[in-house]
Amino acid sequence: MNHIEELIRNNLKDCRIDLIGFADRERFEGVDPQHNPFSIFPEAKTVILLGKRICRGALRGVEEGTNFGDYALFGKNWLEDEFLSIACYDLVNVLEDNGWEACPIFPNPSELGPQGVSVADGRPAPNVYPDFDYAAVACGLGEIGRNGLLLTPEFGSRQRFHMILTDAEIEPSPLFEGHICDACGMCAQSCPLGAIDMKHTVEVTICGKTMQVADINYDVCKTCKNGACANRFAETARPDRIAALCNRTCICHLEDNGLVSNKFENSFRQREAWSVGNTKPVSERNVEAANVLGGSFSKDGNRGNR
Ligand code: SF4
Ligand code: SF4
Structure with missing residues (x-):
């Protein structure tokens, strides 16, 4: 573990981050520039994916069929827009306090087409939206299950992610080798x-x-x-x-x-x-x-x- 990873890991508790993984440029080779995080920050060396769990209780009202609104807040909108955004921004500041540029990326749907026109030859049209499921696998956090959802060995499908691109060099996390989905059907x-x-x-x-x-x-x-x-x-x-x-x-x-x-x-x-x-x-x-x-x-x- 190099000193930057150590610095990040030492701040995980303060930033209230449940999951973290790292990937280098090589793991995104061949990814369409329209969805490649390195199109956003070409000098970046590392993709960091950080996640927070969806607490199981946020799903309770849906499981009982008696309350759907609180999942939409605690399990979805607030989790992405507030809790994770704050965690992501705090970690961005840890990196920038130490001299490394850190670019926060929100999990917009990557299947959306570009919303603008290219500003120069050879550059993808804005906005480039990375595929977060791809990034989670590339960062060693888990696998995509038969159900098409990203599964981690910690929480299954119960998490959401934000991304940070940084010019700090961090060793890529090992890919997740095991299986979570057992094809039960x-x-x-x-x-x-x-x-x-x-x-x-x-x-x-x-x-x-x-x-x-x-x-x-x-x-x-x-x-x-x-x-x-x-x-x-x-x-x-x-x-x-x-x-x-x-x-x-x-x-x-x-x-x-x-x-x-x-x-x-x-x-x-x-x-x-x-x-x-x-x-x-x-x-x-x-x-x-x-x-x-x-x-x-x-x-x-x-x-x-x-
Ligand atoms: S697979 Fe689609 S249609 Fe079936 S329960 Fe899940 S969300 Fe609903
Ligand atoms: S096959 Fe079973 S373990 Fe795999 S995603 Fe479906 S329910 Fe989950």
Whole structure:
């Protein structure tokens, strides 16, 4: 660990950062300039990705179907706009107090097209929005699961990230070698609208790490009333699926099977999950999933090993 990384790590607690990873320019070689963070700061040497957990309780009201607004604040808007922004800005100041330029980057949806015109030949049109899922894998923080969401070994899909580009040179974090997603298929089977097709997967390779992602019909997800939220920046961008039934089921599965390290005294799912758009209860769909996938599921919608 060089002294800059040590400096950053010593400030993680003060900045209230739960997750951090580093990647160098080499890990972004071949990335389209329109989405490459080094297009924003060409002299940068390091991409830093910092994350804060979405507390499990922020999902409680959605899981019970009785309060959606507080997830939108504590799990989404305030987390990105306030808590993470402050953490990111505090870390930026730590770096700049030590003589390194540090450029904070907000997680705008990378699938949005440019909003302006190129200012000079050879420069991508503004705004360049990096792909944060790519960056998280490149920074060694986790993998993309079958459900198309970034999973970390600490929190599964329960986190959000901000990015810092700096001209400080920091050794890249090792890529995450293990697996969090075990291809259980529970996300697909719990989806009332059949938007996840586990039989057709797309191979995604980032920095040599290959992941299988199910074919997901995001147009269907945009109509989902099971906890999915429209993308707040653009209707055309992918919806926020972290609180959706598919992903809440994944959260239960990862926790109940010891696949994430943030553990709780009580299971997240305490009763039959509600769903809209399918007449079959989730538990029946899960039993069908067990038959298809050769596993066993408990009635509460989790894989039964406890
Ligand atoms: S529910 Fe299972 S298959 Fe789907 S993302 Fe989670 S671990 Fe992977
Ligand atoms: S967001 Fe809704 S429609 Fe999309 S996969 Fe999840 S549960 Fe299904």
